[in-house]
Amino acid sequence: MTAPVLVVDGLGVKRGGRRVLDGLSLTAGPGEIVGIVGGNGCGKTTLLAAVAGVLAPDRGGVTIDGASVWGPERERIAARRALGYVPEGADPPGHLTGDELLALVAAVKGAPPLDSEVRTRLDLGALAAARIDRMSLGQRRRACLGAALVGAPRLLVLDEPDNGLDAGGIDALVELLAARAAAGAAALVASHDAHFLDRIKARRLSVARGQAVVQVVDLTRDQTQARDLS
Amino acid sequence: MWGRVVGLAAARRAAPVWGGVAIAAMVIFGGTGMHAADLTGAALGSAGVATGLFALWMILMAPVGAAMVDPRPTAYLRALPWPRAWRWAVGGAIATAVQGPWTLLWAVGEGASAAVVATAVAAAAMLAVASIPWPAPRRAPRWRGPVRALVGAHGRAVVRRRGTALARGAALAALGGAVAGLVARANALSAAEALVVVLVAASVALPMAIGALAAPVAESDRDLGWVLASTGCSRGARVVAQVVALAGAGAAFGAGLGALMALFGAPSPAILVGAAAAHGAALGALSLRVAVWATLTSAVPPVIDGDRIVIGMLGAAVASVLALAAIGPTGVAVLAVTALALVAPLASRQEAR
Numbered sequence: 001m002t003a004p005v006l007v008v009d010g011l012g013v014k015r016g017g018r019r020v021l022d023g024l025s026l027t028a029g030p031g032e033i034v035g036i037v038g039g040n041g042c043g044k045t046t047l048l049a050a051v052a053g054v055l056a057p058d059r060g061g062v063t064i065d066g067a068s069v070w071g072p073e074r075e076r077i078a079a080r081r082a083l084g085y086v087p088e089g090a091d092p093p094g095h096l097t098g099d100e101l102l103a104l105v106a107a108v109k110g111a112p113p114l115d116s117e118v119r120t121r122l123d124l125g126a127l128a129a130a131r132i133d134r135m136s137l138g139q140r141r142r143a144c145l146g147a148a149l150v151g152a153p154r155l156l157v158l159d160e161p162d163n164g165l166d167a168g169g170i171d172a173l174v175e176l177l178a179a180r181a182a183a184g185a186a187a188l189v190a191s192h193d194a195h196f197l198d199r200i201k202a203r204r205l206s207v208a209r210g211q212a213v214v215q216v217v218d219l220t221r222d223q224t225q226a227r228d229l230s
Numbered sequence: 231m232w233g234r235v236v237g238l239a240a241a242r243r244a245a246p247v248w249g250g251v252a253i254a255a256m257v258i259f260g261g262t263g264m265h266a267a268d269l270t271g272a273a274l275g276s277a278g279v280a281t282g283l284f285a286l287w288m289i290l291m292a293p294v295g296a297a298m299v300d301p302r303p304t305a306y307l308r309a310l311p312w313p314r315a316w317r318w319a320v321g322g323a324i325a326t327a328v329q330g331p332w333t334l335l336w337a338v339g340e341g342a343s344a345a346v347v348a349t350a351v352a353a354a355a356m357l358a359v360a361s362i363p364w365p366a367p368r369r370a371p372r373w374r375g376p377v378r379a380l381v382g383a384h385g386r387a388v389v390r391r392r393g394t395a396l397a398r399g400a401a402l403a404a405l406g407g408a409v410a411g412l413v414a415r416a417n418a419l420s421a422a423e424a425l426v427v428v429l430v431a432a433s434v435a436l437p438m439a440i441g442a443l444a445a446p447v448a449e450s451d452r453d454l455g456w457v458l459a460s461t462g463c464s465r466g467a468r469v470v471a472q473v474v475a476l477a478g479a480g481a482a483f484g485a486g487l488g489a490l491m492a493l494f495g496a497p498s499p500a501i502l503v504g505a506a507a508a509h510g511a512a513l514g515a516l517s518l519r520v521a522v523w524a525t526l527t528s529a530v531p532p533v534i535d536g537d538r539i540v541i542g543m544l545g546a547a548v549a550s551v552l553a554l555a556a557i558g559p560t561g562v563a564v565l566a567v568t569a570l571a572l573v574a575p576l577a578s579r580q581e582a583r
Contacts, residue, residue, distance in 0.1 A: 104457070147457070
């Protein structure tokens with residue numbers, strides 16, 4: 001049996017004193033794309049931020065390729081170097097150019113520069129010398145996708161990655177996700193667009209919140225795995 | 231309405247410049263017995279002096295010009311049917327008004343006609359300089375390691391977001407070096423006395439120069455937060471990069487201050503440059519601790535409270551001068567060790583959880 005790339009175990013997160021996630025668990029195996037769906041404010045962005053190492057959980061754990069995202073320092077660094085993250089706002093510092101963002105991420109990860117084929121597919125050459133604060137949302141999203149793909153990460157964590165992208169950009173994203181999945185990487189993708197999730201062949205997980213309850217439902221397996229965690 | 235929006239933005243930037251110029255004028259025209267006519271006469275008699283004086287004024291006024299041409303505050307107003315000539319007239323009047331100290335210098339030194347010409351030239355040049363677009367970088371950087379990459383990113387944040395603060399800091403350091411040089415020349419100082427004077431000048435001039443850079447560096451680190459958190463950058467690397475960026479700027483300002491003092495004939499130039507650079511580096515490291523304090527105590531975190539940075543750096547200036555008065559140059563070394571002791575714990579501070 002192949003070991004999962006991503007294991008989320010009993011994750012709990014509070015934001016502003018309010019519990020947003022409570023005991024949420026999921027796994028993603030090699031080559032698997034998991035689509036996170038759910039209504040506004042249900043905790044999708046919080047889940048992805050906690051998985052990506054940006055928002056600290058108060059309980060539970062996240063491991064990527066066996067390294068804990070919120071564990072000891074060495075494991076934290078190893079886990080985070082194995083992931084690529086694009087947040088919902090796609091808002092890296094505006095004073096950097098597209099190329100400078102890619103160079104910064106490569107230097108921090110200790111990874112080689114972004115593969116030229118990926119650059120071409122995302123049309124990043126046109127954004128190379130452009131400052132991020134002068135880019136449109138779609139352009140920023142493409143720059144962030146490029147940065148997330150530096151070092152060919154084992155896990156992609158993408159929060160509404162299709163938001164703001166033009167048709168060509170979405171086609172490129174679908175192809176790149178398929179290529180990463182074929183290479184054995186996993187992806188966690190939050191989106192409101194069912195058609196997009198169909199295109200990337202995502203196994204869907206619905207995150208729902210009622211009061212202090214989070215339910216995870218696997219829709220594609222045609223069985224309800226609703227867990228009342230209250 | 232247009233005048234109020236642009237005028238307020240310009241006035242906010244012009245007020246500290248006017249205050250600083252007033253203090254410098256008191257030192258130059260009060261302490262050395264120089265008159266306004268001496269300075270304007272020297273400028274009229276020498277193209278080099280005129281160019282230097284005008285360049286210094288443009289550096290000081292650059293933030294004011296940048297605030298006036300910034301399209302963001304007036305984005306909505308520009309969509310309204312204002313006559314273009316009216317906007318230009320209001321902008322021209324504001325650009326002229328903010329030249330106050332420059333107008334006064336030329337009016338007292340050379341009379342009303344010279345003041346009118348000098349003010350018109352300065353106002354037009356200020357707006358022209360502020361309107362020049364920065365060229366886009368041609369080549370992508372190749373950084374090795376997180377610290378170098380972060381120093382590069384922070385440096386770009388300072389130059390691209392607060393280039394005017396960098397210029398103002400350089401002008402302050404130059405002013406400190408010139409005043410210290412005048413003191414050295416007028417009093418024929420020994421090497422030991424010159425060392426104390428350069429450290430006093432650095433203690434007074436550099437905290438404000440470096441403090442203006444602490445906010446953009448800390449903001450750059452904050453804005454990179456999710457990028458660095460999700461790519462495995464350690465807390466230590468982030469703190470070291472900020473210290474290197476700020477201490478580097480402080481060392482450069484200090485070296486410039488010491489070199490300028492030496493140009494006035496002060497003895498032991500290498501010691502003056504080295505001591506001022508080391509003091510500038512220590513103040514740069516300390517400014518990071520001040521910026522962290524200004525963030526933690528801000529009324530709306532994570533917005534950095536600029537007033538607290540000014541207060542903190544004024545405190546550093548006072549502590550620096552008092553340490554010098556109490557135990558001489560050794561006091562500055564004690565301050566440097568204290569700065570490192572205050573900054574070091576930031577590197578070991580862990581993320582939540």
